[in-house]
Amino acid sequence: MKNNPYIEKVLAHPYIFTKEEDIYGKQGKWCEYFENDHALVLEIGTGHGNFFSSEVHDHPEKNYIGMEIKYKRLYSTAEKCLGNKSNYAQSSGTDTTNFVLLKEYGQKIGTIFWGGEIRETVVFFPDPWAAKDRQKKHRLLQRGFLEDVYRITKSWGKLYIKTDHEDYFQFVLEEVATTQWNIHLQSFDYVEDNLANNTKTTEFEQMFRGDRRKFCYLELRKES
16 A cells, blocks of 8 residues: 555645545535535546546536545546546636545445535446355445435435446345335336436446446435
């Protein structure tokens, strides 16, 4: 870890929060941080940032918060966002920063965000932890987490989920059934069901789409 060249880059980056006071001290005050009342969109597990950075670029009317735990991925995502925003600023004449990244685990959202603070949450291709039954306890998309997302979501807000692991997807559906979430869209093969054109792809999807791997998709809505 000490030889990781991205540690210092992440610690010095103005749009990556690593300190507890920065991550947890803005609960209920994220709109104040962005200095506007735009909708807040949360992505848990940004990977290398292809999807996150494209959303940041294409939707300046929204504010984006990304959560990731690995240094290289955090730095890659931040730099892609800044690169895309630089192109946007040159073409539009505006220069706003509508994103921030948090080095923290997704399970911590309940103490990072206030109730009704988030408009949309994205969780794409989380680790299924499926090798052994005893490892399934590490899965992110369990009832407790889903209930936390529900609580921090505004009324009529949404949670988007993708996975290429059908067993995990079935597990998620069973967990969702124990919560207040309403299923808006559901597919065990969203390419075959012609839903893929409605969503941008992650680097993971780009790698494996040609293999005809099935991608499961779930769109949940808080109808209250």
